[in-house]
Amino acid sequence: xxxxxxxxxxxxxxxxxxxxxxxxxxIMLKYPKISIFIQSSSIRCFKDSExxxxxxKVCEDxxxxxxxxxxxxxxxxxxxxxxxFFFFSHTIKKQPYNKKLLQEIIKQKIQLVDxxxxxxxxxxxxIGFGRYAGIVGCYNTFLAYGKKHNVYDLNYAHHxxxxxxxxxxxxxxxxxKNFKIILTGLGRVASGAKEILDFLxxxxxxxxxxxxxxxDYPVYTQLEPMDYYKRSDGxxxxxxxxxxxxxxxxxxxxxxxxxxxxxxxxxxxxxNNPVILSNDDIKSTNFSINVIGDISCDINEPIASTIRxxxxxxxxxxxxxxxxxxxxxxxxxxxxxxxxxxxxxxLPKDASEDFxxxxxxxxxxxxxxHGSVIKRASITRNGSLTKKFKYLTDYIL
Numbered sequence: 328x329x330x331x332x333x334x335x336x337x338x339x340x341x342x343x344x345x346x347x348x349x350x351x352x353x354i355m356l357k358y359p360k361i362s363i364f365i366q367s368s369s370i371r372c373f374k375d376s377e378x379x380x381x382x383x384k385v386c387e388d389x390x391x392x393x394x395x396x397x398x399x400x401x402x403x404x405x406x407x408x409x410x411x412f413f414f415f416s417h418t419i420k421k422q423p424y425n426k427k428l429l430q431e432i433i434k435q436k437i438q439l440v441d442x443x444x445x446x447x448x449x450x451x452x453x454i455g456f457g458r459y460a461g462i463v464g465c466y467n468t469f470l471a472y473g474k475k476h477n478v479y480d481l482n483y484a485h486h487x488x489x490x491x492x493x494x495x496x497x498x499x500x501x502x503x504k505n506f507k508i509i510l511t512g513l514g515r516v517a518s519g520a521k522e523i524l525d526f527l528x529x530x531x532x533x534x535x536x537x538x539x540x541x542x543d544y545p546v547y548t549q550l551e552p553m554d555y556y557k558r559s560d561g562x563x564x565x566x567x568x569x570x571x572x573x574x575x576x577x578x579x580x581x582x583x584x585x586x587x588x589x590x591x592x593x594x595x596x597x598x599n600n601p602v603i604l605s606n607d608d609i610k611s612t613n614f615s616i617n618v619i620g621d622i623s624c625d626i627n628e629p630i631a632s633t634i635r636x637x638x639x640x641x642x643x644x645x646x647x648x649x650x651x652x653x654x655x656x657x658x659x660x661x662x663x664x665x666x667x668x669x670x671x672x673x674l675p676k677d678a679s680e681d682f683x684x685x686x687x688x689x690x691x692x693x694x695x696x697h698g699s700v701i702k703r704a705s706i707t708r709n710g711s712l713t714k715k716f717k718y719l720t721d722y723i724l
Contacts (some may be wrong), residue, residue: 328358328361328362328694329361329362329392329394330363330392330394330395331365331394331395332345332346332364332366332383332395332396333366333395333414334370334371335397335399335517336397336404336482337399339721340368340370341399341669341672342370342672343671343682344372344373344675344679345396345398345413345683346683346686347679348383349381352381352382358509360382361695363382363383363384364386364389364392365378365384365386366383366385366387366389366657367385367386367387371674373679379539389407390407393410394412395411395412397412398414398415398659400414400416400425401414403427403428403431406435409435409437409694410437410438412432412437412473413441413538414441415441415442416428416429416432416441416443417704418441418706419441419706419716421719423516425521429707429722429723430595430723431723432707433707433723434710436706436709436710437707439705440443440704440706440708442455443703444480444704445704446688446700446704447700450507452515453685453690454514454682454690455515455543456671456678457515458516458522458681459519459670459674459677460516460519460622461517461519461521461523462493462523462669462674463519463521463667464516464519464520464591464593464620464665464670465519465520465522465523465622466493466497467484467643467667467670467673468619468665469497469500469503469523469527469619470483470643471618471643471665472588472619472663473500474662474663475617479500480499481496481500483640483642484642484670485673487673488676489674490677493674494526497519500527502527502545504542504545505541505543505544505586506545506588507547507548507587508529508545508548508591509580509590510548510549510550510588510591511550511551511555511603512549512550512551512592512594512623514593514594514596516593516623517549517593517594519593520591520622521549524547529545529546529547530542531546531547531549532546532548534548534550534554537583538582547667548583550583552566552569552600553565553566555579555580555583555603556573556578557576557577557579559575563603573601576716578601580604580608581604581680584611584614584616585613585614588616588617588618589618590604590616590618590620591622591698592619592620592621593623594629595623596628596636601629602629603629604629604632605631606631606651609631609648609662610649618663619664619665621664624636624667624713626666632648632664634646634652635653636666637665637666637668638667639669639670643664643665645662645664645665646662646664647661649664651692706719
């Protein structure tokens with residue numbers, strides 16, 4: 328099998344890559360029948376010469392490859408007919424801006440495997456950059472708190488080389504007694520954020536103690552959806568019921584937000600789920616949070632203060648709940664918002680290595696053996712949508 332690694336073609340270019348140079352070498356040593364080729368890139372987080380030193384051939388033409396891998400959406404002009412492509416296509420929610428891309432993939436009889444559709448038997452995602460979104464997002468949230476309150480000054484994440492440097496910076500963080508943090512979600516993003524909270528030796532406490540007790544040290548609690556959603560009519564709240572009838576539920580997150588300094592979001596929010604934090608919640612006298620790290624970054628949806636994405640270079644903006652608009656985050660009554668939507672790009676080497684490690688361990692054997700995981704994740708094959716993704720038929724017309 329010949330595997331080709333694409334140069335990222337979407338603008339702005341992404342520095343990440345599916346495999347590091349050393350991972351490529353280890354793949355070819357373990358599986359002698361695999362050869363790996365890579366397109367030259369001046370943007371990529373690893374240099375061409377590093378790949379060459381590890382036995383990867385740098386070349387422009389990948390048409391000899393069986394499998395072609397990238398990270399972001401592949402521009403139409405970079406597609407190669409009759410190949411297996413792996414990348415984040417952003418098509419499964421019928422995103423209008425990628426309609427032409429999926430149409431062309433079908434026309435060129437490409438087998439498209441979206442990393443987002445790679446799931447196990449329990450429909451749990453196998454791979455993604457969520458862990459590093461959580462790590463960098465949590466770091467940026469503490470960066471925002473330090474700047475807003477002028478208590479410490481962290482370097483911007485994209486100025487750091489790796490997670491070790493990031494952890495070294497975090498040693499500057501100073502938090503007061505009874506400092507309280509809410510973390511939402513239980514998946515990869517939340518787990519990445521939790522790594523940072525644990526590194527800072529911030530103690531976890533359960534939700535009841537979080538609300539009712541005071542502490543001589545900083546603490547956080549981690550909330551899942553059924554902790555902050557309840558049936559609006561007062562009847563019993565059940566997870567299975569919530570997934571069937573989300574419109575019958577409303578948020579009670581405000582109940583947790585008194586005497587709390589930071590909210591960090593790592594949840595998944597389905598389009599039909601109720602709002603988690605409304606503008607009225609933020610204006611409430613029971614709401615004391617003044618820094619929100621919205622790693623989930625759903626614009627104008629579950630978290631009222633997230634009115635736009637921020638950027639890696641400028642990760643913080645202010646939200647004024649009175650005017651419902653952007654304002655100077657240094658003002659007392661303005662929320663400092665961190666809502667970067669491409670967080671893993673701040674540490675592209677570490678994020679790429681983490682991603683490659685998961686692919687090699689959990690997906691490469693399935694790819695080589697033409698297994699069920701890759702088959703199940705394929706959106707297109709032989710010039711048409713696969714059965715699982717026939718719901719996209721009206722999208723591509």
